[in-house]
Amino acid sequence: MxxxxxxxxxxxxxxxxxxxxxxxxxxxxxxxxxxxxxxxxxxxxxxxxxxxxxxxxxxxxxxxxxxxxxxxxxxxxxxxxxxxxxxxxxxxxxxxxxxxxxxxxxxxxxxxxxxxxxxxxxxxxxxxxxxxxxxxxxxxxxxxxxxxxxxxxxxxxxxxxxxxxxxxxxxxxxxxxxxxxxxxxxRNSAAVLTGKETKEQLAGLGEDIFRYYGLGCRSVSKLFVPDGYDFDLFFQALYPFHAIIDQAKYANNYDYNKAVYLMSDFQLLDNGFLILKEDTGYASPIASLFYEHYKDLSSLKSRLQNDRDQLQCVVSEGVVENEVAFGQTQSPALSDYADGVDTVDFLLKI
The missing domain is CATH 3.40.605.10 (Aldehyde Dehydrogenase; Chain A, domain 1)
Incomplete structure (x- = not known):
């Protein structure tokens, strides 16, 4: 066996x-x-x-x-x-x-x-x-x-x-x-929000963002949100994770990145333990999360397809193929291979 x-x-x-x-x-x-x-x-x-x-x-x-x-x-x-x-x-x-x-x-x-x-x-x-x-x-x-x-x-x-x-x-x-x-x-992971997410789904997204302090390739480091998205529910759902700021290494990164962003006159959203910065990149620094607005889901799907070599997971509900449910990025199955490369198949063909 x-x-x-x-x-x-x-x-x-x-x-x-x-x-x-x-x-x-x-x-x-x-x-x-x-x-x-x-x-x-x-x-x-x-x-x-x-x-x-x-x-x-x-x-x-x-x-x-x-x-x-x-x-x-x-x-x-x-x-x-x-x-x-x-x-x-x-x-x-x-x-x-x-x-x-x-x-x-x-x-x-x-x-x-x-x-x-x-x-x-x-x-x-x-x-x-x-x-x-x-x-x-x-x-x-x-x-x-x-x-x-x-x-x-x-x-x-x-x-x-x-x-x-x-x-x-x-x-x-x-x-x-x-x-x-x-x-x-x-690689990085992203989440697509539509504004229809439940509080429970957004709380699950908090696990996807904060588990391992965001250091894993399956950690969500980027949000795609619709034009006009209201972040209030998102921040409310993430509040239970606020104690993360008590970890000294995380707090040091939060303070440093916030200072760098503010000195550069970037417009930020901040809840005291997570910085949201509008940015087209995927790899956000520790204690920060990049976000980007989209106008329609079809264009966003094309974007994500084109960027698939940069992405490990996409968290969403009913948006993209092979999407990961909210709160599940750090619980992969044995068949969820890193970078989508079948390791076992590779090993059997050496």
Missing amino acids: GGQPETFSAFVKLGGFLRDFCNGTSGEAPWVEKLTNAVTQAKHQNGWFTEDNVLFALNSWGNLLTEEALGGWLSRYKLLQDPYPGEEKTVALIMAGNIPLVGFHDFLSILLTGNRVLAKLSSNDTVLISFIRDYLVSLEPIIQSKVVLVKGTLQDYDAVIATGSNNTARYFEYYFGKGPNIIRKN
């Missing part, structure tokens, strides 16, 4: 452990202590990795790592054969560190396709992946040889999966472009 039966089974057990840990019901005392320490260490390593956000990431993965979800995902690739007949390849995995466990889907995909991970962790997120590797090895010692964490130069690999900024992507393409690769660049 998915590479080797023991690998599939180990991930199912990992999912159960993560769910129990987040619910406070795990009986595996030594591993509970180790993960508790890892959560603390992750925050010390990266100030954006608050306990709340790390637990959200752990719980999200716990909910996905079930026999049913994993089996349904892999069945479309005929990967539930036992044993899987593919030849093991070594895949170099260069991980980002913007949000907790951001590279875990690639890690999971490589192992469940019967391949070997040669991982270079981001300096901002080494603790959590290292814990997961150790836990998986405790379940199935064979995984020890299938996951190698590299600090120096990557060598002896058959393919590369690398995630970074637009600048690092050019570096990746120069060094890794000759062989099989997936190289991911910056």
